[in-house]
Amino acid sequence: MTTPARKPAPNGDPAAYRDALVARAQAIFDDLNFGEARRWKEAEPGRKVVGYLPIYVPRELIHAANALPLGIVGGGDAIEVIHGDAYYQSYICRIPRSTIELGVSGRLDFVDGMLFPSICDVIRNLSGMWKIMFPHVYSRYFDVPQNYEDAVGGNYYIAELAELREDLERVTGTKITDEALNNSIAVYNENRRLVRDLYALRAKVPWKAPAPEIFLILRAGLVLPVEEHSEMLRGYIAAAEAAEDRSLRDNSRVVLSGMFCEQPPLNLIKSLELAGCYVVDDDLLLVTRWLIDDVPTDGDPLANLAAAFLHHSESTSSKYEPDQAEKGKYLIAAVKRSGADGVIFAAPSFCDPALLERPMLQNVLRDADIPFIAFKYAENSGQMQPIREQAGTFSDAIKLWSGA
Amino acid sequence: MTQPTARPSPAKPPIAEAEKDASMLKQKAMMAAHYDRLADAPETGAKVCSTFVPGNLNELVMCFDLINNLPEVNAIQSGLRRKSGAYVLEAEKQGHSDDVCTYVKSDIGMMAKGNIGPNGRKMPDPDVLLLSYTGCFTFLKWFELLREQYKCPTIMLHTPYQGDGKITPNMVQYMVRQLKESVIPKLEEVSGVKFDIDRLREYLKKSAEAEDDLVAVLKSARHKPSPIDAFFGGIYYIGPIFGAFRGTDDAIQYYQFLRSEVEERIAKGEGPVTPEGPMQDQRYRLVVEGPPNYTSFRQFWKMFYDEGAVVVASSYSKVGGTYDFGFRHDPDRPLETLAEYCLGVYTNRSLPMRVDMLCDYIEEYEADGLLINSIKSCNSFSAGQLLIMREVERRTGKPAAFIETDLVDPRYFSPANVKNRLESYFQMVEQKRSGTRRKEVAA
Structure with missing residues (x-):
């Protein structure tokens, strides 16, 4: 499948459109209360939000349950960590302490579930801390195989995904059908293709798509619904490529x-x-x-x-x-x-x-x-x-x- | 001009030889023989398998006539012999970050400096690295780093983490499949020895026998006075079973011997033997969470026994298996039991499970409180310990305290700080006791 035609920059001024998209992404980045996600949840009764930490969770499963996957990557340099430091020794990295700060300060009070992927012992242990500190929020350590044989790691992972699917059905109250999940996979395929296009554009003309902008546009994808983020990607790619206001x-x-x-x-x-x-x-x-x-x-x-996780x-x-x-x-x-x-x-x-x-x-x-x-x-x-x-x-x- | 008279420096008192139990001496001989077997490997033609303490599959390793080499234990030996500091610096000189695990850097530095083992002889290169990835992310990178050096076959055995506080059938099946389809065939290939499941069953049977005696020893700390120290002494007690002896007759004999030694102390109402002799006065009974410091091990222990503090239960003595909760290697389910063993080790347990365990220990062993020794090197243990401390205090009402050291990096052992904190902690325990007494009198 090829990426659909890119959306042309509205009003004929690609530089202005690009800047507007970046400004919106910057606003999402700056908002430590996750206003976009809150508004999405409030727009319809019964909507659920499931947070996840780096590096990877299959967001398709959350999407197929009609819930919003919310990427949480710490609090950055704008948050004042007051409570979080009390939970960690000086020799532990920053992300868990600012994530706890987000939780303790109520900034994640609208989040219905949290996934802690297998990445390191700190994030792993944070999954247990979350269970203790926020007992009413669904939380799960999301393990992934380190064996890449289909019959071994593959079968294990399929069963883990099935467990996660059941959990998410319980949390969201929505049955995740195969059809819904395949649709969600298609939506995320499209989003990933656009991200790859974005990276290809930057590699080709880095002066037109500078790294801080790419970072902000990607960060917006952790908060926005995927469909909306894909629109943003399409718009940015087209506008950044067309704009002639930057030189090598x-x-x-x-x-x-x-x-x-x-x-x-x-x-x-x-x-x-x-x-x-x-x-x-x-x-x-x-x-x-x-x-x-x-x-x-x-x-x-x-x-x-x-199979995608194991081999691609x-x-x-x-x-x-x-x-x-x-x-x-x-x-x-x-x-x-x-x-x-x-x-x-x-x-x-x-x-x-x-x-x-x-x-x-x-x-x-x-x-x-x-x-x-x-x-x-x-x-x-x-x-x-x-x-x-x-x-x-x-x-x-x-x-x-x-x-x- | 007259030469200034040299002032005589005060003579340093000789460091007294540490007193040892008969069981400690027996273990020392076992370890020496094991290190000689390793050092002799190039001459004898024996093949060597390096692996880790948590998730150590010694019974399986022995099925292939491989000698088990544990880099963590080598790092501990380097720490105890005060060699690890130089090894860590050597690794950092090579580009390894000052932020990461010092076991890894001690191991890599030791390699760079000739790979001389604790017996003063060169350690053999491993023929295979059995990457039993259980409860510690660093293991994964450690053996990738060693593979780069040794260029030998590396076998991954991934143990899923008990994130939800339970072992699921999917986890066990995944591990058994790895054993059947990857680990065992590759060990056959490396060793040239055909796998014999009955041989494995025999070893597992022997493991269970020794495990019964180990648990009896650990549980003996319920007595008052406690006949053991379950942290400092515990490190000796777990040595053979966590290392290269589980599943052997040597281990069975060692644990029978150790148990009888401990039972004798119970009968006589004696405490454990410290490096300065039997511990007479036990004023504080503690549960300890976290590993010890090895570079100043004796000095660290002294800070406890000088104050009459005995450790009655510790989490560190469960990193190579949680036998006191009933797990035994089961010869009737040989591969499943290996999987369940790996899944159950302490660092593979979720944080809530660890809190439960420590609270249970405080109750079961009638401890005065919890002491956490937080280790800079080990995120698997350390991340979350401050919450553990709060939770255990909240649930048990017993005081908890926090000290910080490192495993084998001497730069992170500050004796004055540790001693101050311990003294404050013991005062806190006293205050708590007197408060309780006052309440009892008032009632």
Whole structure:
């Protein structure tokens, strides 16, 4: 299936339309009370909202229950964490404490269920904390297989999906039929195709689709209904491509790696581009493109989702790589696909998956002669000057010495 | 000009040799023999399988004539011998983050510095890495890192997490399928030994026998005075069964011996043997959550026994199996029982389950309260412990306290801070007691 024709920019001013979409995405990003999701819920009685944390949950199941999947990626740098810090030692990353802050402060009081995917021990344990702290909210640790054989990991995953389906039916009061689920898969296939188009556009003309805008547009997809987000994607892609108000700079092209869970401050992404790095690929908000091919929309939807997870999903450090020869090749592929000059490893402090994976990825890059730098951040990092200097030096070095 | 007279430095008192139970000496000999077997492997031709303590499938490993090597135990040995600090630094020099698990970095640093084991001999390269992924995300990355170094076959066995506080049939089936279709065929391939399920049954039978005696030892702490310390002493008690001896005659004999030693102490009304001799005075009975610090193990323990604090139950002594809740390896269901064993280990239990367990321990062992030793390295244990503390306090009405150290990184053991906190905690227990007494008198 091909992506339908892109929506033309209204009123003939693509730059203005693009900016309006980005402004809306920025407003959604800034709203720590999730007003868009609240309004969606209030619009019709009986509507339910199910939250999920990084990296991946099958949002199709929530959608098929007529509920709204709500992506929760911490509180960023705008939230004052008062209660959340009391639950964590200094050596635990930021995302769980600001997520608890969101919960304790009532910002998630409209959420009917929470899913905590298998990513690391901190998010795993947060699932149990949620059960204790919010006993009236449905919460589930969403486990995924680390065995990728259909008859082994596949069967296990299908049964897990079936359990989740039953749970969601109970929470929402809506029967999830195969037909509804296949329809939801089609809707998300479309959304993922558009996200891939967006990434392809940025890799092609990064000055027209800068990384901070891509990030905001994707973030909006964690809150908006998927159909509305697809409209936003269509509109942004068309407008950004058509707009002629931005020109190419003498920047280097980089891939960002390590940002798949706790999100960097928006200012950090802006700083990288200001420092002379076009971000042409990244692992931000992987849920938006976790399944890399269309999932079949006929037949057994759970089996199809399972097969997609096992055989057609992104690689990242929270997944086991059974074949040593393939270890880290996903990053090389991202560099090649996007025509990048180098990689910036940016990991949240105390992030086990990203920081344990990093030395292996760096070895793979060394073997491939791809330059890289590394630093750490927190979602509330405020001081960008050191990062800007490091990224600027990296960009200059690439410009001066690459291919020499 | 006259030379200044050198001031004589005060003579340091010699560090007294730690006193040990007969069982500790027996275990020391067992461990020495095991490390020699490992070191001899290149000459004997024996093949080596590295795996982890939680989810350790020793019975299965032995079915293929493989020698079990546990990198966590090697890191502990490095910590106890004060070598881990240099190993951790070496790994960080290689580019490993200062934020991540120090077991991993101790292991990687030890490799970089010649891979010398606790017996002073070179550890063999593993022939296979059995990635038993149970209750700890870091395991997954640890063995990917080792695979990169050793370039040997790596077998994944994924244990699902008990997020909803129960073991479901789907979880067990998934694990049994992995064992049948992946783990066992690959172990056959690496070892050249055909799998014999009856051999596995025999080992499992032996495991269950030793497990009965271990549980009797752990439960002995219900006595007053407690004949054991279930945390500091507990680390010795779990050594053979969590390590390379479960399923062997050696383990059966060790646990029979240990049990009789403990029963003798009960009969005599004696406490556990500390490094400075038998513990006479038991003023505080504690439940401890979290692992110990190994780099200053003896100093850490001393802070407890000097104050008359004995640990009557601990969660750390359940990381390699929760036998005290009734689990026994079952030879009649050999593969299912291996799955259920992995699923049941402490760090694979949800946070609410852990809270229940600690509350039950406080009641069962009539403890004065809960002490949490939070470990920088271990998010599996540590993330959520502050909520655990609140919940246990709320539900039991007993005081809880929190200290922070690390497993094998000496930089994170601050004796003065730990001691201060412990002393404050013991005062808190006293206040709670006197408050209770006042209420009783008033009533």
